[in-house]
């Protein structure tokens with residue numbers, strides 16, 4: 001690790017502190033590679049930590065796990081990369097089955113290890129994926145949320161008895177995950193409805209997905225009308241809405257986790273053979289597919305991303321917290 005670097009430390013609930021000369025005490029692993037962070041996204045889970053609601057992410061930590069960096073040492077110096085923040089063991093049954101997101105012995109960048117809200121970050125080489133050196137670092141940093149979306153949509157596809165482009169799909173939430181889900185579904189030619197209560201996000205969905213989002217607080221949604229529901233919010237309200245609006249034989253994929261308990265309509269689930277599928281992060285395979293899909297423009301031109309210097313992190317978190325940030329993804333730049 002560098003002697004000192006600029007970094008943003010989560011110091012207390014609702015407090016992100018910019019430290020111009022941060023000194024890391026983290027023990028490097030033998031397989032660590034040092035990256036110069038070019039771009040790093042603020043994730044919903046970082047927000048969760050910021051609110052003091054994630055017992056796994058404690059004050060004193062550098063958050064951030066959606067990054068693009070450049071290798072700064074060794075034979076691959078200068079290579080632009082992104083990386084899987086889940087550092088899995090590679091040996092357990094889940095890892096051997098290719099379900100490495102369920103690894104029983106894993107570390108995570110921005111949780112059990114220092115994250116990417118910093119000028120430099122160390123990560124094991126095997127977590128890295130090379131990106132084309134001429135690709136926009138902000139787009140590369142979107143690989144992690146895009147991988148979550150690829151994983152979620154694949155879970156839906158695998159649970160269906162008909163092709164997804166013949167289905168009516170509802171996406172709940174138009175934050176980064178919901179928006180990326182809608183964009184990916186659009187590339188499959190899927191007919192969908194997007195629900196979003198924050199009206200400042202409606203314009204972006206209209207412009208980039210090409211459909212008018214629905215505000216579930218003021219507009220009604222028909223019961224039993226969707227073959228697939230992808231819940232990118234995961235609140236008690238959205239879970240019950242998912243069960244109301246899903247058709248018999250339909251598939252609900254739960255991605256968001258705003259509330260840790262919800263009521264499940266076990267009667268409808270049973271009598272109408274609803275599939276309720278939990279979705280957690282991504283496998284290494286999803287991660288690679290996500291970068292390729294971004295490169296191929298499957299998620300559109302991504303012009304809705306907004307960018308701020310790392311030193312403005314506290315402001316960015318505040319704006320996200322009080323709902324005055326219209327952009328679905330804020331990328332921080334540690335060297336600007």
Ligand SMILES: [Zn+2]
Nearest residue numbers: 043066144145
């Ligand atoms: Zn994330």
Ligand SMILES: [Zn+2]
Nearest residue numbers: 089092095103
């Ligand atoms: Zn494992």
